[in-house]
Amino acid sequence: MKLGLVIDLDTCVGCHACAVACKQWNTSGTTGPLTDYDPYGREPSGVWFNRIRNFEVDEYPNSKTINTPMSCMHCDDAACVTVCPTGASYKREEDGIVLVDQSKCMGCNLCAWACPYGARELDEDQGVMKKCTLCVDRIYDENLPKDERQPVCVLTCPTHARFFGDFDDPDSQVSSLVRERGGYAMMPELGYKPVNKYLPPRQRPASPMMEKREGGEKESLIGKWMKRQKDAFNSLGKGTH
Amino acid sequence: MHPALSVIFFTVTAGAGYGVLFLLGLARLTRLTPEASPDQVTAMALVGLLLVTVGLLSSTLHLANPRNAWRSFTRFKTSWLSREAVFAVLFYPVCLIWLLFEWFTGNTVATNVSGVLTSMLAIVVLVCTAMIYASLKTIRQWHTALTPFNFVLLGLLLGALILNLMLAQQGLTSDALEVVSLVLLLLAGMVKIIYFYWIGQPAGPTINTALGFTRATVRLLDVGHSSDTFHTKEFGYQVERIRLIWLRAISVGLAFVIPLLIVTGLFGPVNLPTMLLAVGSAYAGVLVERWLFFAEARHVVNLYHGAQRT
Numbered sequence: 001m002k003l004g005l006v007i008d009l010d011t012c013v014g015c016h017a018c019a020v021a022c023k024q025w026n027t028s029g030t031t032g033p034l035t036d037y038d039p040y041g042r043e044p045s046g047v048w049f050n051r052i053r054n055f056e057v058d059e060y061p062n063s064k065t066i067n068t069p070m071s072c073m074h075c076d077d078a079a080c081v082t083v084c085p086t087g088a089s090y091k092r093e094e095d096g097i098v099l100v101d102q103s104k105c106m107g108c109n110l111c112a113w114a115c116p117y118g119a120r121e122l123d124e125d126q127g128v129m130k131k132c133t134l135c136v137d138r139i140y141d142e143n144l145p146k147d148e149r150q151p152v153c154v155l156t157c158p159t160h161a162r163f164f165g166d167f168d169d170p171d172s173q174v175s176s177l178v179r180e181r182g183g184y185a186m187m188p189e190l191g192y193k194p195v196n197k198y199l200p201p202r203q204r205p206a207s208p209m210m211e212k213r214e215g216g217e218k219e220s221l222i223g224k225w226m227k228r229q230k231d232a233f234n235s236l237g238k239g240t241h
Numbered sequence: 242m243h244p245a246l247s248v249i250f251f252t253v254t255a256g257a258g259y260g261v262l263f264l265l266g267l268a269r270l271t272r273l274t275p276e277a278s279p280d281q282v283t284a285m286a287l288v289g290l291l292l293v294t295v296g297l298l299s300s301t302l303h304l305a306n307p308r309n310a311w312r313s314f315t316r317f318k319t320s321w322l323s324r325e326a327v328f329a330v331l332f333y334p335v336c337l338i339w340l341l342f343e344w345f346t347g348n349t350v351a352t353n354v355s356g357v358l359t360s361m362l363a364i365v366v367l368v369c370t371a372m373i374y375a376s377l378k379t380i381r382q383w384h385t386a387l388t389p390f391n392f393v394l395l396g397l398l399l400g401a402l403i404l405n406l407m408l409a410q411q412g413l414t415s416d417a418l419e420v421v422s423l424v425l426l427l428l429a430g431m432v433k434i435i436y437f438y439w440i441g442q443p444a445g446p447t448i449n450t451a452l453g454f455t456r457a458t459v460r461l462l463d464v465g466h467s468s469d470t471f472h473t474k475e476f477g478y479q480v481e482r483i484r485l486i487w488l489r490a491i492s493v494g495l496a497f498v499i500p501l502l503i504v505t506g507l508f509g510p511v512n513l514p515t516m517l518l519a520v521g522s523a524y525a526g527v528l529v530e531r532w533l534f535f536a537e538a539r540h541v542v543n544l545y546h547g548a549q550r551t
Contacts, residue, residue, distance in 0.1 A: 107305025
């Protein structure tokens with residue numbers, strides 16, 4: 001089994017709900033707490049397993065905003081595991097999840113240096129490295145209803161931009177999504193074979209641009225009213241009553 | 242990369258110690274210090290061992306959870322950090338056996354064999370330390386064969402200069418060691434300058450490959466966090482370009498140029514005060530060099546924080 005996530009960059013709206021849900025679940029989960037520093041102060045900071053950044057691709061007027069949630073990619077060839085001197089970092093044989101055994105970690109940061117995706121964060125209070133567990137304490141929990149045995153980020157996504165499944169199974173939802181939508185890995189050139197895949201935005205015709213027309217057209221009632229309001233606003237304070 | 246002072250001090254100081262012990266381990270075979278008595282060799286080696294020990298102790302300071310440091314001996318098969326830890330500890334008994342032979346039997350076969358073993362282990366530890374950095378594909382400024390060359394050459398250079406100083410302090414001279422120091426000064430300086438040019442070439446991942454949008458420009462709109470994170474603190478460290486250039490010049494001047502002028506005798510005869518100046522200058526220069534090694538390294542995570550390239 002090769003468990004991982006597919007994230008749809010076409011539908012992700014960058015709302016951070018996955019990150020918040022992740023924080024909520026995992027702070028009381030097996031690798032919790034996700035320590036916060038100065039949470040109610042001027043510079044609140046802390047440990048997160050999932051971070052969302054917003055980018056603009058291409059130039060206006062052809063530009064598009066891309067929201068990229070990023071968490072551990074559970075790489076096939078995980079450098080964070082091989083560089084770990086204590087054996088605290090490990091990749092599970094049975095499902096490929098990369099985990100940190102916090103009782104073994106000495107907090108040397110080398111795994112975070114080796115990770116290109118910024119998936120690992122040191123908990124400065126506990127002195128150990130923390131990272132996404134793919135909600136290993138949810139997905140195998142038989143006390144949960146079957147359709148809830150998924151990472152909490154996937155369950156919570158309001159635009160259904162996140163999918164969880166087995167990439168070794170060619171018929172799984174994640175495998176077919178990657179196949180059909182051209183799912184790709186981020187920064188593949190480093191050779192770590194990240195398991196998580198991203199679906200590129202779908203091709204759509206560019207939306208027509210509104211252009212001002214010179215006279216001719218009949219103005220609607222609401223248009224006339226808005227124009228009057230605008231003129232009145234513009235003449236404010238100019239002494240013409 | 243954030244330049245952690247404990248790691249900078251560790252790599253420079255322990256490197257100098259391993260340099261001293263490498264040269265002393267071979268000193269009898271290569272007649273580097275022909276007049277030194279067993280007592281003197283042992284005393285100088287103990288100074289080297291002290292440098293190594295102080296350095297190694299300082300290296301534990303950057304651990305967030307040093308209680309688990311003993312576990313770092315367990316992943317020898319894959320981790321360069323684990324290899325460094327194993328060889329650094331293995332070094333002590335080998336070195337002490339050599340020193341016992343040296344002290345009690347003087348210049349014998351047993352001394353030479355254990356001395357060569359000590360020298361080899363000293364180089365192995367230096368290479369392991371360097372490979373911790375050189376093995377990281379995420380930092381292109383480190384992921385080069387120049388990194389282990391730099392670490393080994395600078396360790397040997399500091400070792401040679403410190404050994405010169407200790408010989409001068411005991412009223413001994415060694416022309417061979419002065420030649421070795423000269424060669425090391427030129428070689429280490431050259432490799433460092435090649436390194437500065439090497440990392441100046443654009444290479445490695447860009448913001449486009451990082452996000453998979455390779456046919457258009459990509460720029461960061463919002464980084465998603467409102468204050469510092471572990472990643473901005475650890476990897477976001479950046480120095481002004483003009484300051485970098487100055488610091489490079491200072492490190493090359495202190496580490497290579499001033500010691501070169503002193504060792505070639507341009508500042509008068511090579512004696513205790515001038516050698517003291519040479520060692521102080523080189524040590525300070527290599528500290529700046531090591532600081533730059535971290536400060537100039539650009540981790541690929543910065544691409545997700547808006548950097549266009551590393």
